[in-house]
Amino acid sequence: MVVDDSVVIRGLIARWVAAEPDMVVAASLRTGLDAVNQIERVNPDVAVLDIEMPELDGIAALPQLLAKKRNLIVIMASTLTRRNAEISFKALSLGAADYIPKPESTREAGAADIFHHDLIQKIRSLGAKVRRSVPASPHLPATSPPLAPALPRQPLSRPPLTPVAHPPLTRRAFGSQAPRALLIGSSTGGPQALMTLVAEIGAVIDRFPVLITQHMPPTFTTILAEHLARSSHRPAHEAVDGEIVKAGTVYLAPGGRHMRVVRRGAEVAIALDDGPPVNFCKPAVDPLFSSAIDVWQGGILAVVLTGMGSDGMRGGKEIVAAGGSVIAQDEATSVVWGMPGAAANAGICSAILPLGQIAPKLVRLFSGDRS
Numbered sequence: 172m173v174v175d176d177s178v179v180i181r182g183l184i185a186r187w188v189a190a191e192p193d194m195v196v197a198a199s200l201r202t203g204l205d206a207v208n209q210i211e212r213v214n215p216d217v218a219v220l221d222i223e224m225p226e227l228d229g230i231a232a233l234p235q236l237l238a239k240k241r242n243l244i245v246i247m248a249s250t251l252t253r254r255n256a257e258i259s260f261k262a263l264s265l266g267a268a269d270y271i272p273k274p275e276s277t278r279e280a281g282a283a284d285i286f287h288h289d290l291i292q293k294i295r296s297l298g299a300k301v302r303r304s305v306p307a308s309p310h311l312p313a314t315s316p317p318l319a320p321a322l323p324r325q326p327l328s329r330p331p332l333t334p335v336a337h338p339p340l341t342r343r344a345f346g347s348q349a350p351r352a353l354l355i356g357s358s359t360g361g362p363q364a365l366m367t368l369v370a371e372i373g374a375v376i377d378r379f380p381v382l383i384t385q386h387m388p389p390t391f392t393t394i395l396a397e398h399l400a401r402s403s404h405r406p407a408h409e410a411v412d413g414e415i416v417k418a419g420t421v422y423l424a425p426g427g428r429h430m431r432v433v434r435r436g437a438e439v440a441i442a443l444d445d446g447p448p449v450n451f452c453k454p455a456v457d458p459l460f461s462s463a464i465d466v467w468q469g470g471i472l473a474v475v476l477t478g479m480g481s482d483g484m485r486g487g488k489e490i491v492a493a494g495g496s497v498i499a500q501d502e503a504t505s506v507v508w509g510m511p512g513a514a515a516n517a518g519i520c521s522a523i524l525p526l527g528q529i530a531p532k533l534v535r536l537f538s539g540d541r542s
Contacts, residue, residue: 172197172198172199172200172206172210172213172215172217172218172219173185173188173196173198173199173200173218173219174200174201174202174203174205174206174218174219174220174221174224174229174232175201175219175221175224175248176201176202176221176223176224176225177221180221180248180273181199181200181201182199183283183287184219184290185199187287187290187291188291188294191291191295193295194291194294194295194298197213197214197215198213198215201224201225202224202225202226202227203220203221203224203226203227203228203229203231203232203235204226204227204232205226206218206220206232206236207227207232207235207236207239210236210239210240210243211239211240214240215243216243216244216298217243217244217245217246217294217297217298218236218243218244218245218246219246219248219271219290219294220232220233220236220245220246220247220248220267221248221249222247222248222249222255222258222259222262223249223255229247229248229249229258229262230258230261230262230265233245233247233262233265233266233267234265234266237265237266244268244297244298244300245262245266245267245268246267246268246269246270246271246290246293246294246297247259247262247263247267247269247270247271248270248271248272248273248290249270249272249273250272250273250274250275251272251275251388251389251390251391252390253390253393253394256390256391256393256394257394259391260362260391260394260395260398263362263363264363268297268359268360268506269293269297269359269360269506270391271286271289271290271293272286272388272391273286274286288451289451292479292480293359293479296359296479296507296509297359297506297507300506300507340515340516340518340520340523341518342520342521342522342523343491343518343519343520343521344521345496345521345522345536345541345542346469346491346494346495346496346521347469347494347541348468348469348470348494348495349470349539350379350470350471350472350495350496350536350537351379351380351467351470351471352379352380352381352382352463352466352467352470352471352472353372353375353379353380353381353382353472353473353474353533353537354382354383354459354460354463354471354472354473354474354490355368355381355382355383355384355473355474355476356383356384356385356456356459356460356473356474356475356476356478356482356483356486356510357383357384357385357386357456357475357476357477357478357510358385358386358452358477358478358479358480358482358507358509358510359386359477359478359479359506359507359509360476360477360478360505360506360507361385361386361387361476361477361478362385362387362395362398364476364477364500364506364526365383365385365395365399365476366398366399366402367402367526367527367530368474368476368526368529368530369381369399369402369403369405369407369421370402370403370530371530371531371534372403372530372533372534373403373404373405374534374537374538375533375534375537376403376405376418376419376420376421377405377418377419378418378537379418379537380416380417380418380420380422380439381420381421381422382410382416382421382422382424382430382432382459382463383399383421383422383423383424384423384424384430384454384455384456384458384459385423385424385454386452386454386455386456386478386482387426387454388426388427389425389426389427390426391426392409392423392424392425392426393409393425393426395423396408396409396421396423399421399423400421403421405419405420405421406419406420406421407420407421407422407423408420408421408422408423409423409424409425410422410423410424410425410430410441410443411441411443412441412442412443413440413441413442414440414441415435415438415439415440416432416438416439416440416441422441424454424459425443425454426454427445427453427454428443428444428445428453428454429443429444429445429446429449429453429454429455429458429459430442430443430444430454430458430459431443431444431458431459431461431462432459432462432463432466433462433465433466434465434466439466442462444458449482450480450481450482451480452480452482455482456475456482456483456486456510457482457483457485457486458486459486460473460483460485460486460487460489460490461485461486461489463490464489464490464493464495467495468493468494468495469493469494469495470494470495471490471493471495471496472495472496472497472498472533472536472537473486473487473490473495473496473497473498474497474498474499474500474529474533475487475497475498475499475500475510475511475514476500476505476510476511476526477500477504477505477506477507477508477510477511477526478505478507478509478510478511479507479509479510480509480510480513481509481510481513482510483510483513483514484510484513484514484517484519487514487517487519487520488517488519490519491519496521496536497514497519497520497521498520498521498522498523498524498529498532498533499511499512499514499515499520499522499523499524500523500524500525500526500529501523501524501525501526503525504525504526504527505526511523
């Protein structure tokens with residue numbers, strides 16, 4: 172279900188979705204009020220919800236939509252302003268699954284292409300999770316009368332879901348070296364996971380450098396850093412090129428730039444990179460993970476949290492080869508088990524844990540426990 176008062180954006184998204192063989196446009200609506208009034212009849216798996224709309228805006232419509240269908244996947248869409256970024260963070264706390272920044276103009280070079288790629292990937296990854304779940308809303312019938320979409324519907328073949336046998340995941344021993352730095356990578360679902368994690372690892376932050384790459388655009392990372400500072404009760408900010416890395420501070424990769432670390436004499440410094448996207452992301456996790464090996468060698472503990480794709484897996488392999496260790500968030504507590512799943516299935520993880528167990532494990536590891 173596409174909900175946006177811009178006829179241009181609404182039309183773009185509807186065409187992109189209709190072109191995918193595994194997706195159908197259930198409805199194309201102009202306001203949040205239309206969405207609330209029609210959700211029971213439309214019964215979508217995913218809603219792409221604009222923030223600024225007449226009659227009922229996205230942040231007001233969100234709780235009403237979730238009240239009517241509690242397993243609805245909602246992706247908030249907004250332009251890159253500080254106000255909209257703040258609203259998107261509030262939407263995440265109210266139950267939205269993810270957000271996506273809309274380009275200021277779809278005529279910008281490459282802007283529409285990036286928006287197209289990211290949106291379809293988010294819909295597919297998040298929609299797959301709700302398709303695997305049991306229908307959760309007693310308010311909705313098992314099948315709903317079809318609502319005529321804005322574009323012709325394409326036949327959609329949905330084979331029955333069958334259990335997939337997963338091979339047992341290999342876990343390796345933690346590295347023998349004591350960790351000297353904590354590196355964290357995350358994407359979809361990451362902001363909530365990060366705030367939960369940093370709130371419980373104050374003892375680690377006080378004694379060791381903590382560096383985070385979250386897939387997120389500019390402005391959003393500024394606000395995320397502020398939230399991390401409040402959650403951890405420790406200094407947290409977007410990293411600045413050339414600044415010295417010290418214990419007691421959380422460093423966040425700024426949106427639109429890769430964050431690496433480099434050694435400068437006896438000190439470690441931040442090196443920001445304006446190069447091309449890595450794994451379709453900028454910032455990306457792999458550049459941070461890989462660069463840290465030259466600085467801390469095997470004294471690295473890396474954590475891969477919820478997120479789409481496989482970013483962090485290649486860098487995690489390099490960390491393990493250098494003697495460091497990797498922990499992945501488990502599937503049950505991940506919004507999307509893409510990044511942590513890739514690391515887990517690559518056999519590079521020493522632990523695969525629910526989000527609530529990661530912080531206590533980190534505290535123990537940085538206190539000398541190697542089990």
